[in-house]
Amino acid sequence: MDIRNYTAFVAVAETMNVTRAAETLNITQPALSRQIKALEASLGVALTAKSGRNIRLTPEGEALYSRINEVLVAERNLRIFADDIGRGETGLIRIGACSQLIERYLPSFLKGWRQDNPGIEIRLEDGGGPELAGKLKDGLLHMTVSAEPSQPIDIFEAVPLGTLGFLAVGSPDYLGTSHAPVELSDLLTMPILTLNRKHASREVFDAACRVSGTVAEIVLESYSPHTLFAMADGGNGVAVVPSSARPPSERLTSRPIALKGAAVKFGICAMWNTRQPLPAYGRRFIDALGAHIRADQAISAESLPGARYGRLQVI
Structure with a gap:
């Protein structure tokens, strides 16, 4: 579909005059006529007919004109959507996480994230670490949020949270x-x-x-x-x-x-498969979630008895 042909038709329908329509679009009259004929050929119907020095819409043209705004709005939305994808503003993240981390950190975090990133859809899946790692390997998830694995996994990249x-x-x-x-x-x-x-x-x-x-x-x-x-x-x-x-x-x-x-x-981390690199908005999600978790843990450390004990990392 060439949206220029539909735009040309709208201009003709609104002016009922090919010359004025061409001037409105800043194109030549022959070019406008070619666009109208191309649209009629693609639809298989005549959309205009001569009426003295002007033109009129056929019944098919009237029917198309009544619905043309839907076509133009849809095309405009598609262009905005495509531009957002190019800028990393639209997309989907499938995230696997264990239930404790979901319950503790995501309810308050996700609401703010979605408000700040309305074009990014988040889908969560509850599961255990090894189970989620398998789904990440198979490409069923974009990332996981879980305890750090005891040994690095070659095909995964991890960011501590x-x-x-x-x-x-x-x-x-x-x-x-x-x-x-x-x-x-x-x-x-x-x-x-x-x-x-x-x-x-x-x-x-x-x-x-x-x-x-x-x-x-x-x-x-x-x-x-x-x-x-x-x-x-x-x-x-x-x-x-x-x-x-x-x-x-x-x-x-x-x-x-x-x-x-x-x-x-023990550490918690976000992991993703290096064979399926994360888009920019995926990395933004990880950075924001890490900041949220560390802030929460800093508050908890102040109130948790024994929090200042020395730490023993068990691997």
């Missing part, structure tokens, strides 16, 4: 009422409720247990931290969750987990 620790969450019968850090060796004398191995953070917790030289008595492995909290609230053990998770009950005590006096920490 922040660090998280672990919380022991349980009833006062297990953890008392103090919110001071609890040593991992002491924690592992209690029944443990933990996330399953679909979560990348579980790998970090298992590594910390090996370093401590103590075997955990795991009574429940779950996909959901909320299931762990419910079991902990019922007095069935102590939930071990990343510090991004928020216990729903005030009856539960939350304590940071330390190993030999240092808080057990």
